[in-house]
Amino acid sequence: MKRERSETELTGTDSVDKKVGKAEQKTTPTTKRPRLDRSSLKKHATLFNRGQARHGFVVTCAVHRENHALAQVLQLLNHYARKFYPEEVERHLNPPAPTEGDAGGTAADARPDGTAAEEPSSADSAETLKLADSNTAAAADSKEETGTSHGPTPPSDKPRERAPKLFNIFDSGGISGLFFVSVNSPDIRPVEFAHRIFTDPDFPQQAAHSDACHRLVPIERVCAASEADIVSAAQAMLPDHFPSETDAPLKFAVVFDKRNNDRVERMPVVSQIAASVPPVHSVDLSTPHKVVLVYIFKSACGLSVTSDYHAFAKYNLHSTAARRSGSTTMTTN
Numbered sequence: 001m002k003r004e005r006s007e008t009e010l011t012g013t014d015s016v017d018k019k020v021g022k023a024e025q026k027t028t029p030t031t032k033r034p035r036l037d038r039s040s041l042k043k044h045a046t047l048f049n050r051g052q053a054r055h056g057f058v059v060t061c062a063v064h065r066e067n068h069a070l071a072q073v074l075q076l077l078n079h080y081a082r083k084f085y086p087e088e089v090e091r092h093l094n095p096p097a098p099t100e101g102d103a104g105g106t107a108a109d110a111r112p113d114g115t116a117a118e119e120p121s122s123a124d125s126a127e128t129l130k131l132a133d134s135n136t137a138a139a140a141d142s143k144e145e146t147g148t149s150h151g152p153t154p155p156s157d158k159p160r161e162r163a164p165k166l167f168n169i170f171d172s173g174g175i176s177g178l179f180f181v182s183v184n185s186p187d188i189r190p191v192e193f194a195h196r197i198f199t200d201p202d203f204p205q206q207a208a209h210s211d212a213c214h215r216l217v218p219i220e221r222v223c224a225a226s227e228a229d230i231v232s233a234a235q236a237m238l239p240d241h242f243p244s245e246t247d248a249p250l251k252f253a254v255v256f257d258k259r260n261n262d263r264v265e266r267m268p269v270v271s272q273i274a275a276s277v278p279p280v281h282s283v284d285l286s287t288p289h290k291v292v293l294v295y296i297f298k299s300a301c302g303l304s305v306t307s308d309y310h311a312f313a314k315y316n317l318h319s320t321a322a323r324r325s326g327s328t329t330m331t332t333n
Contacts (some may be wrong), residue, residue, distance in 0.1 A: 219302030
């Protein structure tokens with residue numbers, strides 16, 4: 001008896017559907033995530049150069065998604081820098097024109113020892129603040145006045161004046177899922193900047209665009225990761241946050257976090273920092289008013305004093321956004 005052939009075998013709809021599905025899959029546009037060339041990162045060893053104070057943010061992200069996270073965190077920081085610090089953004093976009101005494105030279109040329117300033121790295125992302133230079137602007141004005149916009153521009157003997165970037169990215173020294181963003185403005189304080197970001201009404205929507213980023217930890221000061229340097233840097237910061245005489249004593253805690261470093265022990269550092277706080281204030285590990293944060297990553301250490309460490313879930317972007325939106329999510333370190 002001959003087997004009755006099914007409708008699928010007779011019409012061939014199954015194979016046709018597979019072909020159509022493959023065709024649709026090929027034609028469906030894929031959304032590309034922003035990427036950043038890691039070659040633009042500054043070396044980890046230059047992060048704590050002697051005599052050069054740095055502050056910024058330690059950023060943790062998903063492993064193997066560092067390129068995505070780098071571009072996303074720059075987009076986030078640039079967005080809020082334009083919102084909260086427009087004067088600083090304008091200053092970095094349009095640096096002041098050089099005076100006649102400069103004769104077209106750069107700031108490095110005016111140094112007494114003749115050393116050159118650190119050259120800015122290549123563009124961090126499509127959204128990174130663009131560098132401005134006065135020579136280009138002058139050339140554009142000249143073209144408008146003369147009415148000529150075509151033809152090669154004659155070379156200039158004057159060096160191009162470049163504005164410093166508002167943010168720079170430093171390599172973590174081989175640590176996966178971590179890097180440091182320096183803020184190149186003394187008027188933008190990282191702890192205050194982070195507070196404004198995390199309390200902004202649009203923060204949950206902005207955090208959703210940074211899915212590869214986990215934590216955005218503000219750092220007030222960077223030093224070498226040695227016990228002596230850490231304690232010394234912390235002692236220089238504490239008087240600004242813990243007055244020796246006050247009618248409103250504070251409860252505090254010292255939080256110690258360490259990545260890829262086996263030379264610095266936790267207890268000696270924590271005990272010395274706690275002993276450096278004036279005795280009018282007391283230790284409270286459960287509900288502190290302020291947290292002294294010690295964040296070691298390889299040979300660098302970031303320090304800060306903050307009142308928002310626990311309120312912002314250790315500065316976790318998505319956990320804080322979930323609290324703000326009333327939903328729940330799993331905290332990622």
